[in-house]
Amino acid sequence: MSKLSLTFITLLIISISIKYGYGHRLSDYVNPGFRTTDIFPEIKIKNHFKNNFCSGVLISEFHVLTTLNCLVNNKDNSTLNIDKNPSNYVVSIFSKSNDDEFLFHNVSSISTSGQANENGVAILKLEQNGNKDMVKNLYSNEKSRGKIHDTVTFIHYEKLTDNLSKISNPSKLLKSNVLLKYGRVCNASIYYSSFCGEYTSTTICKNFHGEPVFNGAMEIIGLVKNDNNFNCQKKIIIIDISVHRNWISSILFRNEIIDASSEAPVTEDNFNIMIRKILTGN
Incomplete structure (x- = not known):
């Protein structure tokens, strides 16, 4: 291969790296299939993702969502107060797959197991695309976690109303x-x-x-x-x-x-x- 060809390939790789960057921002995947910074560079997202942020694990081999550990205020062992009507919530799942790309999953319904346990853990169950793809909670299992540690899933859910009266202690939820x-x-x-x-x-x-x-x-x-x-x-x-x-x-x-x-x-x-x-x- 000539030096000219090698130079061209090197410059091409550098230009692609500069354009797409080292990693991906979660904010680039607010909408499925879109990078807001590319399509709407001046966009102002009016939604306030208030109070609520969970993390869970996606099994990348099957793209099946586990149940999620959402820790609540364990001092009063309070109930995770979530309206069970999925139309009241926007649930966005940002998951990282083996091909190093973020995926966006729509969730059709949301429910909870109610009372938190003695460790302050309330399980937030999500039904992905209408299918009950529930598996055992691998996130809290140290042995299982090691097998899927290369996959990280971030989840936020947002109540569509500004009335947060149903959520107790929102800053520590x-x-x-x-x-x-x-x-x-x-x-x-x-x-x-x-x-x-x-x-x-x-x-x-x-x-x-x-x-x-x-x-x-x-x-x-x-x-x-x-x-x-x-x-x-x-x-x-x-x-x-x-x-x-x-x-x-x-x-x-x-x-x-x-x-x-x-x-x-x-x-x-x-x-x-x-x-x-x-x-x-x-």
């Missing part, structure tokens, strides 16, 4: 484990709260490169019992999560990080230091 780019954090459960549309009136969030991103920042309002058994009450605001393979490769912040004692700017340089401080308290 659901918890989920988080994967960070330097490794899997198994025991650092993080509360997910409201999105940045509620905290920034007209500001469009931007990433480190100054590019506008989907107006959907998550606010992390606390950690409970991480690996060092440190009960942390720090608070940070996340703009976007980029996922590559089975790791979250980067987390983009707004221009500040807020903790119990001070406000410090967040830059790419001190990103790892700040995250480690939040997770470990050191």
Whole structure:
């Protein structure tokens, strides 16, 4: 093969990499089959994905959804108050398959098992496309988890009405484990709260490169019992999560990080230091 051909192929690969990026943003898959940043670069999503965020596992070989662990406030062992009429909810499942692409699944119905157990776990059951593709909960099974650890599924559900009176303690309703780019954090459960549309009136969030991103920042309002058994009450605001393979490769912040004692700017340089401080308290 000539040097000219090799140069052409190299440039082609570089151009494709630049165009499509290292990973995919969850926000790029708000609508099935569409990347909002490509088709609607100035779009403003008015929906507020309030209060609710779960994580589960998709069995990539069969594309079957497991039941999901949605942790509720385990202090009062409260019931997960979800209206069982699926028309009242928009359920979006962002799943990562073996071919390293995100899939979008429509869910036709939603139900719960009601009362949380002694560990504060309420099972959120979803029926995918009208079929009851329910399997045993592999997410909490350590032996099974290792077999499917290369697949990560993010789920949010949104009540279509603004009336949140049926949801008790909305800011502490659901918890989920988080994967960070330097490794899997198994025991650092993080509360997910409201999105940045509620905290920034007209500001469009931007990433480190100054590019506008989907107006959907998550606010992390606390950690409970991480690996060092440190009960942390720090608070940070996340703009976007980029996922590559089975790791979250980067987390983009707004221009500040807020903790119990001070406000410090967040830059790419001190990103790892700040995250480690939040997770470990050191």
